[in-house]
Amino acid sequence: MPETPNNVLITGTDPADETSLLDILDHVLNAGVIIRGNLVISLAGVDLVYVGLDVILTSVETAFKHMKVEARTPERIK
Amino acid sequence: MAVESVEHSGLRCFVSESKSPTSKEIQDDALTFHRVLKDIFQQAAIIPFRFPTTLADRSDVIAHLREHSEEYASTLGRLRDLVQMELRIQFKEISGPQTSANPSGTEYLRNIQARREKLEMVAQELRQLGEPAIKDWRQRHSNDGIRCFALIDRTTVIDFQRKIGNIPVQSEFTARLSGPWPATQFLSEE
Numbered sequence: 001m002p003e004t005p006n007n008v009l010i011t012g013t014d015p016a017d018e019t020s021l022l023d024i025l026d027h028v029l030n031a032g033v034i035i036r037g038n039l040v041i042s043l044a045g046v047d048l049v050y051v052g053l054d055v056i057l058t059s060v061e062t063a064f065k066h067m068k069v070e071a072r073t074p075e076r077i078k
Numbered sequence: 079m080a081v082e083s084v085e086h087s088g089l090r091c092f093v094s095e096s097k098s099p100t101s102k103e104i105q106d107d108a109l110t111f112h113r114v115l116k117d118i119f120q121q122a123a124i125i126p127f128r129f130p131t132t133l134a135d136r137s138d139v140i141a142h143l144r145e146h147s148e149e150y151a152s153t154l155g156r157l158r159d160l161v162q163m164e165l166r167i168q169f170k171e172i173s174g175p176q177t178s179a180n181p182s183g184t185e186y187l188r189n190i191q192a193r194r195e196k197l198e199m200v201a202q203e204l205r206q207l208g209e210p211a212i213k214d215w216r217q218r219h220s221n222d223g224i225r226c227f228a229l230i231d232r233t234t235v236i237d238f239q240r241k242i243g244n245i246p247v248q249s250e251f252t253a254r255l256s257g258p259w260p261a262t263q264f265l266s267e268e
Contacts, residue, residue: 005246008165008204008253010239023164023256024112025105031262032126035133035142 084139087147123157161258168223197224227263
């Protein structure tokens with residue numbers, strides 16, 4: 001027997017709703033303007049790597065967990 | 079943390095001081111960031127920065143605004159009364175029907191292509207039914223289906239939700255409409 005069609009589910013932008021929470025995190029982390037700045041990731045006072053700001057965004061939680069992250073603008077990084 | 083506004087070149091940018099947050103704090107910060115965006119977005123068009131975007135100090139914010147003021151002002155003018163609704167369409171079955179137990183590479187790719195075409199057809203149907211409220215439309219495939227973005231007038235959100243919510247979707251798919259969101263998929267003109 002064929003299944004009956006279902007309707008489009010409507011969700012809002014309220015973080016209390018679990019589905020919306022995932023959408024919200026997706027939007028704040030993946031949508032919007034990216035400033036082409038750079039981040040310097042330092043460990044024990046030593047600058048380790050220079051990464052584009054858009055690159056760090058996907059792994060920022062891990063980066064913040066383990067390292068000190070200092071923001072600098074491109075002009076200041078020579 | 080307090081949210082401050084920085085004004086320059088006719089634009090207002092909202093910022094707050096940042097420290098290196100812990101893993102737990104970063105999710106709370108992301109949600110706070112969302113709440114601030116939402117509050118302002120309820121009153122006016124906005125251009126969100128991805129979270130977290132960090133600049134060294136206030137003068138760098140002003141320098142950024144100065145450099146991009148024309149582009150941002152033009153975008154805000156274009157999107158003044160518009161919002162973005164997002165429609166995600168997926169297959170209920172994640173892997174999809176296999177034509178054989180061990181499909182060849184060609185068979186596998188054909189299967190993927192067929193699924194993409196089906197998703198595009200559903201997206202097209204929903205787009206047509208959502209007309210004429212839709213001012214612009216963009217879509218792209220994702221790992222789990224297709225994501226469609228409809229640009230609509232802020233005043234038509236409730237009607238649009240009602241209209242799309244009443245559309246039956248074939249049983250092999252799930253479709254979910256979320257929003258209104260800032261029109262981040264329409265910041266650039268195509």
